[in-house]
Amino acid sequence: MKSRIVFYLLIFVSLICLYLFVSNGKMADVKDERIAKLEAEIDQLKDSVQDAKLKVLEMQYFSLENNDDALAYYDHLQLENPSRYIADKLLETNESKGDNPLVPYEGMESDFKINKIKVLNHKWILTDFSDGKYWGELLIKYELKDDLGVDFTMLDHLLYTRSE
Incomplete structure (x- = not known):
């Protein structure tokens, strides 16, 4: 068992x-x-x-940060971030009452203001502007002076039409 x-x-x-x-x-x-x-x-x-x-x-190919030849223009100015400095100066143009002076259109819903900025090189900027409903783009020429002043000149522009 x-x-x-x-x-x-x-x-x-x-x-x-x-x-x-x-x-x-x-x-x-x-x-x-x-x-x-x-x-x-x-x-x-x-x-x-x-x-x-x-x-x-x-x-990033077309950007000031990655363009050593364009950055060489600003070596003597001792700027830590030239692209940010230029973008800030361009955004200061939004502070004026009414439409941004660089935008050649009158705002339809509100004032046209610059929203996005792409500093392409030591001479050109591509921007986006809008009034909240309508938008467009600008090609801007700029010159950064030795006294850190910046002159902006609008070269070309376009306003997108809404298709509703």
């Missing part, structure tokens, strides 16, 4: 071990599959990040 109980216990323990062995093998396969999927996602994300970096570099 004692030997039969030990025999049945041995068979029961063997079945439990067999079950654990098989289920652990399946669990390992599932985890390996998940790891492979995650590695594929990581590779895809790395490619996306690389593409995004290339796009950012391409967009």
Whole structure:
């Protein structure tokens, strides 16, 4: 009788071990599959990040910050961030009452004010202006003087028409 109980216990323990062995093998396969999927996602994300970096570099091509030849014009002025300084000076033109003096249109809903500014190089700026409903763009020529004054001259402009 004692030997039969030990025999049945041995068979029961063997079945439990067999079950654990098989289920652990399946669990390992599932985890390996998940790891492979995650590695594929990581590779895809790395490619996306690389593409995004290339796009950012391409967009920064026309910017004062990345143009050493244009920045050389401002070496003698000891400006920490010439692009930010010029943008700030341009935004000061918004402070006048009414439309911005550089915008050649009268605001229809409100006053036209400059919103976004892209300093392209040591001579040109591209800006966006709006009155809240209508918008347009300006190409502005500027000159940064030795006394840190800035002269702005509007070269070209466009106003987008709304199609409703």
